[in-house]
Amino acid sequence: MKRIYLDSNSAMPTRREVVEEMLPFFTEHYGNPSSIHELGKKPRRAMEVARERVASLIGSDPSEIIFTSGATESINLALRGPIPFRGPGKDRIVISQADHQSVRATSAAIENSGLRRSVLELDGSGRISMEEAERTIGEDVYMVSIPFASHEVGTLQPLGEVLELVKEHGALFHIDLTTSAFQIPFDVKELDADLVTLSSVDLMGPKGVGALFVRKGTGISGLIKGGGHERGLRSGSENIPGIVGFGAAAEYVKQNMSIYSPRLCSIRDHLIKGLLGIPDSHLNGHPKSRLPNNANIRFDYVEGESMLLLLDMNGISVSSGSACTQKNLEPSRTLLSMGLRHEEAHGSLQFTMNPDNTMEDAKYVISIMPEIVEQLRDMSPLYNP
Amino acid sequence: MTRLEYTKKVLEHFKNPRNVGEMEDADAIGTVGNPVCGDMMELSIKVEGDKIEDIKFRTFGCASAIATTSMLTELVKGMDLKDAENIKWADVVKGLEGLPPVKVHCSLLAVEALKAALYEYYRKKGINRTDLKPRDDEGDEHHGDSEKACGPLI
Ligand code: FES
Numbered sequence: 001m002k003r004i005y006l007d008s009n010s011a012m013p014t015r016r017e018v019v020e021e022m023l024p025f026f027t028e029h030y031g032n033p034s035s036i037h038e039l040g041k042k043p044r045r046a047m048e049v050a051r052e053r054v055a056s057l058i059g060s061d062p063s064e065i066i067f068t069s070g071a072t073e074s075i076n077l078a079l080r081g082p083i084p085f086r087g088p089g090k091d092r093i094v095i096s097q098a099d100h101q102s103v104r105a106t107s108a109a110i111e112n113s114g115l116r117r118s119v120l121e122l123d124g125s126g127r128i129s130m131e132e133a134e135r136t137i138g139e140d141v142y143m144v145s146i147p148f149a150s151h152e153v154g155t156l157q158p159l160g161e162v163l164e165l166v167k168e169h170g171a172l173f174h175i176d177l178t179t180s181a182f183q184i185p186f187d188v189k190e191l192d193a194d195l196v197t198l199s200s201v202d203l204m205g206p207k208g209v210g211a212l213f214v215r216k217g218t219g220i221s222g223l224i225k226g227g228g229h230e231r232g233l234r235s236g237s238e239n240i241p242g243i244v245g246f247g248a249a250a251e252y253v254k255q256n257m258s259i260y261s262p263r264l265c266s267i268r269d270h271l272i273k274g275l276l277g278i279p280d281s282h283l284n285g286h287p288k289s290r291l292p293n294n295a296n297i298r299f300d301y302v303e304g305e306s307m308l309l310l311l312d313m314n315g316i317s318v319s320s321g322s323a324c325t326q327k328n329l330e331p332s333r334t335l336l337s338m339g340l341r342h343e344e345a346h347g348s349l350q351f352t353m354n355p356d357n358t359m360e361d362a363k364y365v366i367s368i369m370p371e372i373v374e375q376l377r378d379m380s381p382l383y384n385p
Numbered sequence: 386m387t388r389l390e391y392t393k394k395v396l397e398h399f400k401n402p403r404n405v406g407e408m409e410d411a412d413a414i415g416t417v418g419n420p421v422c423g424d425m426m427e428l429s430i431k432v433e434g435d436k437i438e439d440i441k442f443r444t445f446g447c448a449s450a451i452a453t454t455s456m457l458t459e460l461v462k463g464m465d466l467k468d469a470e471n472i473k474w475a476d477v478v479k480g481l482e483g484l485p486p487v488k489v490h491c492s493l494l495a496v497e498a499l500k501a502a503l504y505e506y507y508r509k510k511g512i513n514r515t516d517l518k519p520r521d522d523e524g525d526e527h528h529g530d531s532e533k534a535c536g537p538l539i
Contacts, residue, residue: 303445305448306399306448325447379406381443
């Protein structure tokens with residue numbers, strides 16, 4: 001059976017050319033970049049090339065890129081690292097319901113340690129409301145963290161407007177670029193964020209590696225202590241093959257984004273249109289202002305995990321906002337914040353693509369989906385046509 | 386079996402659930418759970434003498450909810466009422482060759498629905514079997530109380 005992968009938010013395939021670039025760094029150039037002898041040289045240089053490539057993707061200086069073990073670590077460093085340097089009276093962090101769980105969990109831990117936290121709610125389209133942001137962001141805030149786009153429904157966030165507020169109140173601005181970096185250009189010279197989280201796997205690079213952009217002059221202390229790697233902000237011998245792959249992926253994305261992103265948009269729109277042909281189905285998130293690779297649809301009266309499994313049996317991989325698919329059995333906070341009821345969140349499916357997806361994939365999903373929804377509605381006590 | 390994976394047996398019941406649907410001439414219908422909290426289960430029974438002659442279910446829930454209820458209906462169809470009362474979630478889980486820990490609560494829902502149907506059956510006959518009374522029969526009262534509707538978080 002052909003496998004159609006539409007769960008790219010969970011993981012993306014690593015590009016072959018990226019893997020090729022990584023391979024010599026396992027078996028040939030395996031030295032430690034901190035070593036002075038000959039075997040330290042290649043990895044050291046390769047790491048700096050990778051740093052330049054990642055920096056160039058977001059228009060930063062290479063010295064502003066700190067390699068980490070992935071987005072979660074970058075987010076932890078971004079949110080907690082500046083705490084010792086925050087100004088007097090600045091003891092609150094502001095995040096949003098559009099954020100990934102790692103931002104929520106990290107900020108919750110910050111709250112538990114004695115600081116305060118505010119969480120911005122979303123409007124019906126999945127966007128944070130500027131009115132609420134204006135009310136919430138004050139002089140006591142040391143950090144505002146907003147994702148480029150909602151992780152789940154893909155709605156783009158008003159970063160420029162938030163940035164103004166943040167600067168007005170002398171806070172730091174962290175942007176989580178995880179889901180958008182491979183598909184929408186971003187430049188730290190145009191948007192004056194202090195901290196930016198990047199993840200390699202979300203650029204079609206290897207897993208287990210990420211980066212945090214730290215603007216020059218930002219007061220921040222590292223969380224992982226040791227040999228003082230990465231300017232003392234992230235100790236631990238560098239994951240050289242991973243970093244090399246990350247750099248190669250960043251390069252690929254930079255060169256090819258303008259080719260595949262418009263294509264993803266048309267596949268996405270086709271998919272959305274086709275699925276909305278099913279009665280009592282709705283689009284979650286903004287119809288236009290959304291990530292090119294994200295279609296999030298809910299089907300009334302049915303539960304997400306059941307749909308997910310039936311799709312899986314037909315060779316299609318997706319994920320769901322249903323409580324039944326979560327470890328904690330809670331429905332998606334993002335969807336609830338957008339005003340959906342629990343049972344509506346239950347019936348939501350998230351289709352996320354990568355450049356390998358084709359229009360044929362969308363067509364296949366559209367051909368399979370009605371039967372699956374019908375089959376489950378037939379056994380749903382909520383459905384009384 | 387890993388924490389997330391279903392057994393073949395669960396998937397088989399999920400794919401081909403037995404005894405699905407509504408029952409026109411049901412003697413009693415038990416409905417438990419709350420869509421606000423997540424799951425909802427409806428179970429109809431037809432009683433002939435002291436036996437459960439026929440049984441049907443509808444559910445708004447995950448694959449585990451579908452499979453466990455399907456399994457339960459297979460177990461109790463043709464069973465004496467007395468024995469049906471004593472069905473435990475563990476019997477259902479055993480029949481399915483196990484469930485991921487996080488999904489065990491769905492089998493509780495199936496058993497609760499059966500008890501609710503039996504309670505209703507006796508109530509109609511003028512017998513008040515409080516021991517079978519569903520815990521959650523007061524509509525929206527448990528709004529947001531997911532522990533209750535979705536069972537214990539394991
Ligand atoms: S019905 Fe929600 S987890 Fe089973």
